[in-house]
Amino acid sequence: MGTNDISRHHILERAFLDFQVSSFGSSAEAVTLEVFLSDGRPVNIECYSNDVTNVVLQKFARVIQLDESKIDCFGLFLSRPRNQDKDGSQENIASSSVVFDQLCVRWLKNFEAPYISQQLANKDSEENGSFYKVVVRRTCWDPSTEEPLLDDPGGLKLLYLQALNDVHRGVMKINPDIKDKLQAFQEQGNFRQFMRLCHLQPTYGYEILVPVISDYPRENTKCQLKVGRRQILLEYEDNGFHTQTALKSTRIRVWRVSHRDNQPISSQMLFQIEYLVAKEEFNVITLQTNQAVILSQFLQSIAAEILQDHRTH
Incomplete structure (x- = not known):
């Protein structure tokens, strides 16, 4: 059974949700959840604290006048200010105060309640002044x-x-x-x-994640990481020139997420790709990133979209 199968199985979804609710230690109650639009405006959703992600999305769709048949084109994410240091300070106060710029750190799935997930995340991070918002983002990749x-x-x-x-x-x-x-x-x-x-713009449709350390094109290359248009973009300096490499999802045979031993938690995760570079020739590209899980979710979503396209056409 694959990860997607597990996450979609209603019995396991319910078990994970029950565990989350019990660990939260509070009975279900009526709450108001703020879901932030991309311009920084909140949409107030009246829901219950234990409502799962799909239920919250359906309620959001009614408020925003989105046809419920199209809610799969969008997702709810836990996010934090993009340029926020670990101590909660802002690297760039001027830009962050003018433009709503949130980094997606977790894609909320149907085995959890967004309200509880946000409360638990903020409880864990309140010491450093980092506060998470629930934002809505498109999850279309073409x-x-x-x-x-x-x-x-x-x-x-x-x-x-x-x-x-x-x-x-x-x-x-x-x-x-x-x-x-x-x-x-x-x-x-x-x-x-x-x-x-x-x-029509080739730069449209990308989600920007945190910079990564890549072994491509050489060891310890610092890269900007973007995901969109059914590919991963790595941007880096190569011999003094700004260079961009596109890793097309259709050329990725497999990817895996693993942990690095004896490393700080923030840099423990590895994201490895087996990538087709020539006919029947695959290279392994390794990215060091603490966003390996959400990167994996993005690739799963891209693969599902491509499969749906094939079925439709």
Whole structure:
């Protein structure tokens, strides 16, 4: 039984949820959960403390006017300010105060209750002043799969706000002409055309994770890590030049997550990929990252999307 099978099995889901609820030590109660949009505005969701992720997503969809048949295109994540040090301070106060910039640290799944997960995470981190928010993010990995969402009021709003935030943060790099066109669409309130122009940009659709240490192209290479458009992007300096390597998901035979012994917890995890570099020739690429689990979840989601495409067509 694979990881996805385990996480989707309702009996095991219920067992994990019951364990989480009992460890939280509080009976189910009516609560208000803040789910943050990409512009930093919270959406208040009236739910129960033990409501699982899918239930919270359904309630969120009703509030935001998203067709419930399309909720699989989005996910709930625990997040923290991107440039936050371990002591809770901000590396870049100016930018973080202007633009909502959250780092996704955990993809909330259906074997847990988002309210309890957030409360437990904040309880563990309150000493260093780090506080986690629940944010909603798109979980589509190819612009073509977003096309049906452009006719859904809630879906279009969520895509637009995230794309606009990516532009403001400089994540989606675009030339001045494209930026002017996007601004014109924004001023006209033409969000559908805004998104269609975004879909044409090769820098659209990436989730930015924390930098990693890679053994590619050589040992101890520090890389920026992006996941999107059904691939992993590694960006690094190579002989004085800024270089980008794309690891396409369709060329990844297998990946694995493991721990490094005798290392601090924050750097214990390894993410290894068996990657097809030539016909019947695979190389192993190793990334040192404390986000190996969420990176694995992203690749699982990409694989599921590709499989669904094949079934549809």
